[in-house]
Amino acid sequence: MENSLKCGQYEDLSPSLSSFEVGMWRIIYEHHPRKLVASWSDDIAKWKSAIQDQYLIRLIVDIYHLGPALFIFCVVARLLRGFEEASTIYLSNKLIALIEHGLASGTPDRLQILVLVGARVLMGNALSWWRSFTAQIDPILSSRIKLYFEERAMEAHVDADYSSSNSQNFDVAPPSAWSTLYAILEAVDAACAMFSQLWLVVSMAGARDGGWTLMLVCFAKVFTDMVMVDHFRPKSYIIQTVNPVYLRMRALYTIATEYTYRRELISGAFGHHLVDEYRHARQTLGDISDEVPYDILPFQRNWANKLFADSIEHLPITFIAVKAILDPRHASLSSFTMTEQVSFSLRHSVSRLSYVMANLYRSLESTRTIYARIDAHEARLKANSNKLRYPLPDKKEQRGMEIEFRNVSFRYPGSDENKLALDGVNFSIKPSSLVIIVGENGSGKTSIANLLSGFYQPTGGEILLDGVNASEYRPGDLREATALLTQEYTLLPLSISENIALGDPYDISDDYRLHEASSLGGSLDLIERLPEKWETVLQPISSVTPMGYLEDGPLKTEMEKIDHYTGISGGEKQRLAASRAFMRLKSGKIKLVIVDEPTSAMDPVAEFELFEKLRAQQVGRTMICVTHRFGHLTKHADLILCVDHGKIVEYGKHDDLLRSDGPYAKLYKVQADGFA
């Protein structure tokens, strides 16, 4: 049997995990305590911390302030909705009892029956209207919440430093704030429903013998579900495909069908080989199903448990039937139907309550995360406001930035403990100098640029800017004093004019400066050629969502027209990047320019022109330039730093370094010989 179960502890798994194989799948899950009390104690601890840390209260208060009337309306709407089911059952039951009595006596109370039918119809209509009315209010509140938290997320994001913003996915905040409130509202609704139905059972029970027993009987299924389902099924598990043939088939299919591999596939002409391999793999795989056989997973209930749980479901009706047999004088059709209805609704309400509570419980974690990030952001702002302003008052008139690396070492976050990108780097740069960093691939050039750009902090040593440790300045001030031009440039989904103008956001509508920057960066011709010129959005945010499968036709054509991507070459992209950098350079605040291989995709003429213009703009600013290409700038450099394996192995001026015939001269000659 292919889908047979093979349980076992894999050696590579952590001791808190178990796994088993079924068919081509390996299911990995976490051990959970099977005791009811243990599981509840976890939940209670989480709730306690939510209340103690007050983040749930903060969320409710924040949401309340976003729209007090809306918030109160939503809560009241849920409260009322909670009574809907019980009142409907109550009215229906009254009606059935009246009809039953009329049938038995032969003289039905026509007026009362009509009144009750009218009340039932009116209530049904009113409830339906109420539901659709409240459904229009939820989106208003949810959108306010989403936009409010989105704004707070943006604030935190724009102020976060590079390495921490990499790790914190703040995008989770906006939807999860609403989903927490939604879970609270649903819990209110479900709790009201449960208590009103409970009240119905008890009041019904009070009127007849054995009522309390009936209530317990109605709850029996709920209890068995709580004990049997929750504690045999892990909360989450992962499914791994362990069949190598199947994995290979997926890889072959992906290569053949996904756009990412299209160029390789066409230029390599190996498409038919892939199909042959796929066919061969399919034959090898045979009839093993690729559907996960959920129903035979061992944490599903076994058949005895299932039989027991299913039988419990019929307990209330069995109870009424037995009562009717034992005491036929007190049995009635209406009590029979009402018991059936109430027990069903009650079970449904309790399981809904436990479901929404589980949702709410899950939302607690994301609510905590939202406020932890908001608090961290506020703490960061506060800490930064106590730092030094850049430039220091006595350095305001200084042209360019003075830089000193003192025994700086650096390891990228998450990389190997022993793998230092920079190891004991020392150098100092006078203000207004032109500095070139050269070295082989992976030697550490970009890492120096990354530290100077403030993307990362050194792991050891210190970086002094104008004689003060860089970490003592406000990061925002340093960013404003630095212009960065690298080969990694991402077009913003905004118009070309904004893409360039954001180089100096304080002077965004100055058309003269925009033209000047574009001309210096070499993008003016490109912009003039585009049909919408400065207003062109090269890569817009997607604005259409296709619903259903769009066949070829006018609808699909229209969709493609709406979000039109304008492709430009890598070199043209770099010209736009350079234009933004010139816009920044001309802002008058820049004291340090960092240039890291920004011309990799440019033609030699464009490259030469860019370096010439950069050099012209460098006057009065410190410029640090990472390059593999010698010639344009190296001859003009005030200082050349030659890096190897994370260390400065040589430094000086071009002519001196050539004379000393060290690593720099070697690198230089390799290029020079190519031209000779």
Ligand SMILES: Nc1ncnc2c1ncn2[C@@H]1O[C@H](COP(=O)(O)OP(=O)(O)OP(=O)(O)O)[C@@H](O)[C@H]1O
């Ligand atoms: N994001 C990163 N995470 C981990 N390690 C990195 C990262 N970026 C670079 N490294 C490693 O740090 C070392 C220095 O890399 P760096 O990018 O500074 O070299 P480089 O001299 O600029 O190279 P290239 O000339 O190829 O651009 C290399 O060993 C590289 O593998």
